[in-house]
Amino acid sequence: MDAALRDRAGGIPGLLRFLTEYGEAVEWDMARYWPGRSLLDLWRGGLTWRELRVFLRYLPRDSATARAVRNASPEEEAWTMDRHLLASIVDAVRESTYAAIKLGGDPKKTGRLKPPAPIPRPGVAETQKSNVIRFGGRHGSGAKQLATVFGRPAANQ
Template structure:
């Protein structure tokens, strides 16, 4: 936040340009972080430009002004570092529970269990389905699939 203010040097004129571009976000943050104050006080002479500059310089990372400067979407902003870590822990617990049930459960009952999908996160795409070659069972020996992968005819054809 402070870097954005510094790169727009120019004192009061710079702050005016900043307010022209980000005024709504600043107005929202003043109402949220500075109860009882309003951006109108600046124009009435009840707030100094210095007070506004100091307020803007020390706004927290999750303020509306900082989010607007970063151009972050609300979904991206909702996923802070602590939420990312919590989702990682939740995924690990779910995978661990799945593994314990598969290893120690009745194979007849747990045979069709599928591993849990990770919690969706913004900017992370779901893994694509892979070409899994299955041997035996209802899918056959897999010789045809292997032959396609390596570009040769299957031995039993």
């Protein structure tokens, strides 16, 4: 938020340009964080430009103005760092549960068990490609897959 104010030309002209672009969000934040004040107070004389600048500079990261400056979608804004970390923990627990069941379970019962899909997150593409290397049977020796993992052509190619 502070960087958005610094990147523009300073003084009152810079604040005017900022208000032209993000005025509605600023109005919303003033109603939320500074009850009893509004942007109209600038023209009525009840609010100075300096007070407005200080108010804007120290708005919290989750304010409407900060979200408008970042131009973030509502879905991206809902996924805070805490939520990303919690989703990672849930994924790790699910994967370790899967591994424990696969290793300790009856192969006849766990043979078709598939690994859990990770919790979908915004900005993180889902990977469809499996990193499982299969040896023998109808999949071949796995030499081609190993070669791609290690970045070299297979010995028999």
